[in-house]
Amino acid sequence: MESQRFLELRELARQLGLDFFEVIFEVVPQDIMAEIAAYGLPTRARHWSYGKVYNRQRVHGQMGLSKIYEIVLNNDPAYAFLLDSNSEIANLLVAAHVYAHCDFFKQNVYFSPTNRNMVNVAVEHALRIDEYIDRYGLDRVERVMDIAFAVDRHLDVHKGVVRKPYPTRQVIERERRPQPYADLFGEEEFALTKAVVGDHLPPHPEKDLLWFFAQYAPIEPWERDVLEIIREESYYFYPQFETKILNEGWATYWHAEILQQYAGLSPSETIDFGVLHAGVVHPGHPMSINPYYLGYRLLVDVERRWDQLYAAGNTSVTGRQKLFEIRAQENDISFLANYLTQELADELELFAYGYACEHGPQSQKKCQKCGESAIQSRQIEDVIYSLVAPRYNYGAPRIVITRVNEDGSLLLEHERSDLGTLDRTYGEKTLGYLYELWKKPVHLKTFGSQHEATTLTYAASGMEISK
């Protein structure tokens, strides 16, 4: 479905400096669109939870509550799905939007480790899971998947998908760096020390929970494989999570730019385009931020500021060049922290909100103010913090595996207390999942609302909490 106009837009996008993979467009009906949206990768292994999302998407779509115009997959070639009920002008906007997303996938540094053949890899995964279902039964396979999904956000993005196991226990000799000017004091220039590695499991706090369990838990090979499959898919999606605002802002900026420069629109189409674009960049609900809108406004603001600096001779980078730089180097956290200014935050009327009352919501007896949210600050630091905090660490509490104890039990630690306490019910259930894999008691060191240390333990007898 590559009409002449699509080709013209593609040519224009390339002239404007976008660099993207080949894009294959497919036009699909609404329920297929709902399916693709539910799965993220349309070819991935089945799981009941996608069915839950799919049901909701489809019903919403049928009732006209939400409409998904387009979905694009980070892959080479990229696959883009267009809704069959899109108007011609909507498809042109979406095509331009998609080209910019693909440019982002290809050029943004955070996407560089992603597997560009993921569509096919996911097929491979799905077939393997199907085979396990045939062999071991849906209930068992589903259970392992449930467990894997429970911790699939605890990754170590710096170590990546492919990792070697920890070194086994051995004594190694290390060359000690000589003290500066050691020779002046007549000391040996080369000193050797002995060090033990691989003494503890893990040798360092381990962030990648699924990797650890796949390597070291007493589970069957197929269970290992299920954990690995879900882990790999989670790595694939992580860059999309951490660049949501920037990526959507970038695509929105470019669909606007490309269609404004495109000579092939009729006057009435230009008006329709304006209406559609206005819908995309609508600020949205007062208590949530539309990433298309925020990303777009921020990029436009940066371009304006750098154009001014450039005109005044204060920088050698034009606004447009600056945007390409940002697209290559930033993720949401750095983008917001580096470029969101007090002036723009004021213009967009952004604020950070929180509970109006210091005890926060109480479960039963509520004071008048408990459970009420109030504007807490319009200071840029606070606004930025409120925007980036949920984007830190895949949105999950930072939890690491610190030690396998002598009795075989496993110790996990919740590392940071400044982002909030753990949800107890969920923590208990998740520890229960991990116990199922580890088959020995699992401890989690965390803290209560007053920052007091608390340890949750899950063992054969169930859950225990100790201070």
Next chain:
Amino acid sequence: MADIPWDLRRRALKDSIRHDKRVKEAIRKNLKELIAEENIITSDGRKLVKIPLRYLDQYRFRFGQMGSGTGQGKGNVGDVIARDSERGEGGEQPGDQPGEQVYEAEISVEELTRMMLEDLALPWLEDKEERQITTTSYTFDDVRRKGSMANMDKKRTLIENLKRHAVHKRPKVGAFSDADLRFKVWSVQQEHHSNAAVYLLMDRSGSMTTEKKYIAKSFFFWLVRFLKLKYQTVDMVFIAHDTEAQIVPEQDFFTISNSGGTMCSSAYRVALEHIQHTHPKARWNNYIFHFSDGDNWPEDNSRCKTLIAQLLDHAAMVGYGEIRYYDEATFYGWGNTSEPGRSLLHNELSTVAHQRFITAIIKRKEDVYQALQTFLAKKEGMENAPELGNAAFQVGR
């Protein structure tokens, strides 16, 4: 993506079916709590009810406090912008005792009833001499070549057509002739039933608070559902009492208001008279269920005992359910106050040593399920007992 294997396409349908199945399982596992769910009890004959399910979550490590975020719009620092109930999408219930995301499942009351009451039956049901009640039902149970077009059996007709062509070595469907047509036909079935009458007695005195009455009502709600589902014809008699008892129509029984003192014996007496008049033991299996909080006039207790004994002479079973809880907190399952003892009435009644007199205490909502199980458990030796309606006599074949 044309080269993707076919069985990987359209998996969403499979997964949504799987999801629905898990919803049903979750419901089944949590019947105890669902049984007193207000949504259902007050469903008022609506076919579909929405029930909140807290058990279908995908658990993960997550933050307890979710009450902060970024917003936009006018307003000064300190201005309240929302209450918990108004929070938008993504505003999950926050708190140290965190609220859980609630999945709302939609299910028909009938299906729910089936799940709840699967293993229950009216105990000690006997074949009575005279099978008084006859019901007529129609079932499609035969296929013929002639019939009304409205009842054409499309699948069989297609198969016949295919077969006819296949005989002539033309494997195809098409060119229908009258010989292909197949019709579903029905037959009339007449069934004779054992006779059962159920007496539902409820205390409507002043001490029966809204919560207590709610308990009694949810018990009766399920009992009535159960009887209607399982047995095609059961005579139901609703008796409400304070110091005096009267027979009331079903719809009034569930919306009745309360006041006055308590004389349980009044209800027993009315029930007894009604049984002797309308449902004599020789022909009827009578079941009597009474719900009260036990705050009876002390002088009345011994009279109750005598009447229960008399009722037992006429009935297959008498059930007494006592709703006792200390305060609202224990009732709803939080709080941990000491549990109240049995009432004087209950003490008195428990001296009635009779196999077919069964009592239950309900201390919290979840106990309703237990009470149903206690009263309606299939009793020993019941395997051979007649089910209502299973001795079918067919006519009109």
